[in-house]
Amino acid sequence: MLGRPATETQVSHARRLWIYVLAGLTLFFLVAPTLVIVPLSFSNSRYLTFPPPGWSLRWYDAYLSSLEWREATIVSFSAATLTMFAATLFGTLAAYSLHTSPGRRMQALYALFLVPMIVPAILIGVGTFILYAQLGLNNTLLGIVVAHTAMAIPLVVITVSSGLRSYEMSQEMVARSLGASRLWAFLTVTLPQIRVSVVSAALLAFITSLDEVVISLFIAGGDYATLTKRMFNALRDEIDPTIAAISTILIGCSVALMVLSQTAHAPRLRGRQPAPPPTEAA
Numbered sequence: 001m002l003g004r005p006a007t008e009t010q011v012s013h014a015r016r017l018w019i020y021v022l023a024g025l026t027l028f029f030l031v032a033p034t035l036v037i038v039p040l041s042f043s044n045s046r047y048l049t050f051p052p053p054g055w056s057l058r059w060y061d062a063y064l065s066s067l068e069w070r071e072a073t074i075v076s077f078s079a080a081t082l083t084m085f086a087a088t089l090f091g092t093l094a095a096y097s098l099h100t101s102p103g104r105r106m107q108a109l110y111a112l113f114l115v116p117m118i119v120p121a122i123l124i125g126v127g128t129f130i131l132y133a134q135l136g137l138n139n140t141l142l143g144i145v146v147a148h149t150a151m152a153i154p155l156v157v158i159t160v161s162s163g164l165r166s167y168e169m170s171q172e173m174v175a176r177s178l179g180a181s182r183l184w185a186f187l188t189v190t191l192p193q194i195r196v197s198v199v200s201a202a203l204l205a206f207i208t209s210l211d212e213v214v215i216s217l218f219i220a221g222g223d224y225a226t227l228t229k230r231m232f233n234a235l236r237d238e239i240d241p242t243i244a245a246i247s248t249i250l251i252g253c254s255v256a257l258m259v260l261s262q263t264a265h266a267p268r269l270r271g272r273q274p275a276p277p278p279t280e281a282a
Contacts, residue, residue, distance in 0.1 A: 083209035091156025152205035163197025
């Protein structure tokens with residue numbers, strides 16, 4: 001198996017073995033914390049001890065029976081859902097505008113949309129907190145959604161722009177030449193063909209909001225404290241396996257959404273596979 005070519009360039013798997021080993025070690029380094037957290041969530045011990053001395057669902061019951069945890073969960077999922085819709089809408093419109101208006105100015109504007117991914121989150125959190133203090137948006141659901149939307153839009157722009165690059169804009173131009181308005185041509189011709197990218201972008205926006213913690217530490221609180229902020233406060237005050245149970249649930253949600261995103265991409269990738277060369281007639 002290792003002697004077989006890995007690519008069309010006839011590079012064998014054996015010569016690429018070091019790449020496979022390096023990739024495996026990197027994946028293990030990234031997944032290792034998860035391999036510890038998940039078993040801890042089923043521990044019957046009051047403290048975070050690994051390996052668990054016994055198994056129990058008591059910490060999941062503690063999470064579900066706590067009013068504070070339930071309220072924080074509702075706030076987080078509400079903010080994530082609203083962020084998903086807002087970021088997908090504005091990010092898709094931005095990606096479409098950038099794609100249909102090429103030029104150096106548009107390239108500079110595209111780079112500007114990526115700034116939230118470049119600037120450290122703690123700096124954005126401090127700036128957002130100061131601005132919200134003037135606007136009265138701290139500790140509000142609207143403030144959380146606006147801040148999370150700003151963080152999620154770059155991912156939407158990148159993902160939708162990728163889909164637009166593989167789409168032939170002449171199809172929309174034909175629809176417009178036949179009398180359709182630009183908006184109607186986009187909704188009926190362009191959007192259905194890039195829907196996989198839009199759905200993937202929406203799921204990424206949802207995950208971004210659900211997992212965001214740094215900015216939430218500054219602007220979320222009171223009745224609108226997010227789940228991640230309450231988890232941070234719980235780690236500071238008292239550490240128990242309830243945190244591990246919540247972390248496992250969040251990991252499961254993130255993995256499920258990522259699998260759903262990849263599943264949505266699968267038909268599109270299969271459609272791109274080149275057709276086999278025609279066989280010569282006998």
